[in-house]
Amino acid sequence: MTATPKDRLPQDEYLRPEEVEALHDLLQQRLESLLKNAHDSTLQIQLNPEEEKDAIDMAVSESSRATTLRLADRERTLLHHIRRALGRIHQGDYGTCSTCGGPITYHRLMARPVATECIDCRTEREQLRR
DSSP: OOOOOHHHSOGGOOHHHHHHHHHHHHHHHHHHHHHHHHHHHHHHHSSSSOOOOHHHHHHHHHHHHHHHOOOOOOOOHHHHHHHHHHHHHHHHHHTTTTTOOOOOHHHHHHOOOOOOOHHHHHOOOOOOOO
């Protein structure tokens, strides 16, 4: 039988069940908030028909629309990451680095709950990218 990363490291380096639950709740809240924002934005666009009167109004409207689309794309990407993180929680893989198999600390996950790498692996990858 081969040892898994969790077998090789002390148990206290991995997330405790109450920490996983707190992170699950945080992810679920963020998911619900993003879905509500998307719904509200869609309603606002539908309820506010475009009534541009001149070129300046049209330019401002187009700029606003472009910004809204960029934000929507970022939120869509974040939704995807949140759903994947929730899936990892349900599979029991959450909090394990996808690169080295070691633990991702609770503090890192509180700061970035969708993180898939420990801080060391992420830092190394960012340094190599530069």
